[in-house]
Amino acid sequence: MTTLALTTPHRADWLPKYGVYIAIAALVVYNAAFTPYFLTVSNLRIQLIQVAPIIIVALGMALVIGTEGIDLSVGAVMALAAALIPLYLGYGVIAAVIVSLLAGVAVGLINGALVAKVGLQPIVATLALFVGGRGLAVVISDGQLKDIRNADLIYLGSGDLLGIPVLVWTAALAILVVAFTVRRTVFGRRLLAIGGNRPAAELAGLPVQRVLITVYVLCAVLAAIAGLLSVGRIQSSDASSIGLLIELSAITAVVVGGTPLTGGRVRVLGTVAGAVLMQLVIATMIKNNLPPSTTEMVQAAIILVAVYAARERKTR
């Protein structure tokens, strides 16, 4: 009863809403027909493992973008989390995980305070840690790649649970938690209201600063999770390469998934689909022996279409 009445679709609404799913379906059909070994368990498994960290980071990014913000520091947070792992792995995997998550909390608090209290523009506020965070991570790790031999951590990044990679389970759990947060919690509704009209949210008595800081903390913690899982997956910690450029993949996933950069709306499933779509595009190109440069151009075209579609919605 609650959702049916929503369906008064606007003219140009279908493209940002369903475009990404249609594109995924088209790519799957194409690959099933023309790409050898596409629909095999091992291939699907690889695709999921590769896309999982991007999904985890993109979910946090979607929340931030829902408040009309952006977080450029997610890649740096992954690097920080990764750099801290080898230092604390001696105390056990739990200690290492907690420390890297705390690093995420710290970065989120700084980003959130700069945006909510100091009033910096999110792109500038997070740019500081985008640059400084990775630098710090490299300093922490002495600029060296460190091999990880801890079986527990490797299990988190490379192991299976019920035949499905732990990494994929984690991403699935993150999707559920974020979707639930956006839809069902007071925090989620406040987040959307602040993104939709911040002065109005303030006058309505919402704790705007607290919500904004929480959003940036959540985003950074999700990035830290992605970082420590990546360490477990590649079984080494390299602060200079982990999470490099992932902020762009995450923003792309969010935008392609139909979340407007103007805030006030978060499409959780769309974001997941956006990440999956970009992953499929890359996979398709590679399997068809197209050079990376072509892949990049196709990605650019998809982003343009998504942004154009979102723009049409606004002028409605």
Next chain:
Amino acid sequence: MTLLEVAGVSKVFPGVRALDDVSFALRPGEVHALVGENGAGKSTLIKVLTGVYRPDAGELRYQGEPVSFATPMDAQRAGISTIYQEVNLIPLMSVAQNLFLGREPRTTLGLVDRARMDREARDILAGYGVTTDVRARLGSLPLGAQQMVALARAVMIDAKVVVMDEPTSSLEPREVETLFGVIQDLHERGIGIIYVSHRMDELYRICDTVTILRDGKLVHTGRLADLERVRLVALMLGREVSDVRREGFTVFSGDHAAADDTPILRVSGLSSRNRLHDISFGVRPGEVVGLGGLLGAGRSETIKAIAGAYPVDSGEIEVDGTPLRHPTTVKAVAAGIAVQPEDRKAEGIIPGLSIRENIALSILPRMSTFGLVSDAKIDEIVDRFMKRLRIKASSPHQRVGDLSGGNQQKVLLARLLATGPKVLLLDEPTRGIDVGAKAEVQALIDELAAEGLGVVLVSSDAEELVEGSGRVVVLRDGAVVGVLTGEDVTTESLLATIAEAGA
């Protein structure tokens, strides 16, 4: 000969006739006041005169010749300069660079002659009372000085007409004197000045003629000295001075002032920078207190200051006997203050969210357990308020942005009422909504007061203010200049108080 004139000009925007057959003439050396309330068409007229808009009908004549300016640049080149409220120069460039922008003196090599530019800038600006380092960045100057630079620049480019839009709104008294000196000088040099302001004292001091607009129409033009102040205000607000008596345009039923003497809201000595000065008043339960005054008198700022959304330097606010210290919007709502801001779209509704999300926004913690929202609880509240306020929508899930203005306003009021407030602050509650919704909103205000809420009402509609309020506190230039009570709450005394010669 007229310098600049329009005859029978009209301008229509979707849904609104911004200018309707308006004529206006400016003679050389004349200081011409252009007045009217919000939405009267002043800015549209200025934009037509300065080439920003093209009129849909009517003719623009400049120095006797019919002209048509394609862009504001064309108008500027022809000698029509505009000084906006907000200075539009380049804050990061130096004062001298701004002054000479586009017309920098050159050396023989074709490079900018900075020494000469700085020297000339210093000389020119001295004439405007600006004695600052001309090499400093413009943005580092006080706003008043920036405005003088803008004015100097306008006059330098051989302006024949200078349009000033509320030029004194951000000036200190001393700067105002300098500005008036400059205006006097321009006047003597035969430059025509269009002066937009709401400050009566200023208008009567420096303006020769006045044109009054209301609802896009010309209501009066003539010598200012021949027009009484109270008459000017009456013309602006569209009320006749003599025959206002009760005609029943509004549906307010009157006074609910309880015998109960303890105010539910008490404001004392509220001051904020140079916008609000020592404002004090109280609201008893069941009472509607109007805030009267012209645009820019500080009504909205007062409302926002009480709601914790405008910086306060000193003063006390008390809700139901409990002081509200260092008010923030969060604390104000918690204390029982609900505010309906003047600009519904920019600060009121969240257009992208549904009716129910908008209504429940301020009371989410009450609608939830352990941070999880209960849709059943929200549905109950939303249903109740949609019925009570007769919000017309296809469903509670409809986007608020898609509703009519009247229904948007009702959604906003529903959000305020859902918090169970003690004090309602309403800033122009019936602006931009249709007649039917207007009557409903007015009746609702009445009903709420009868239930014992304290209401503060701001309205530019003099009739609405007078009939809706039991008492009217009149503001001018951010200070209380009078309080109308009992039999005195009439449009005449309101206009008289507004128009009184100020301190």
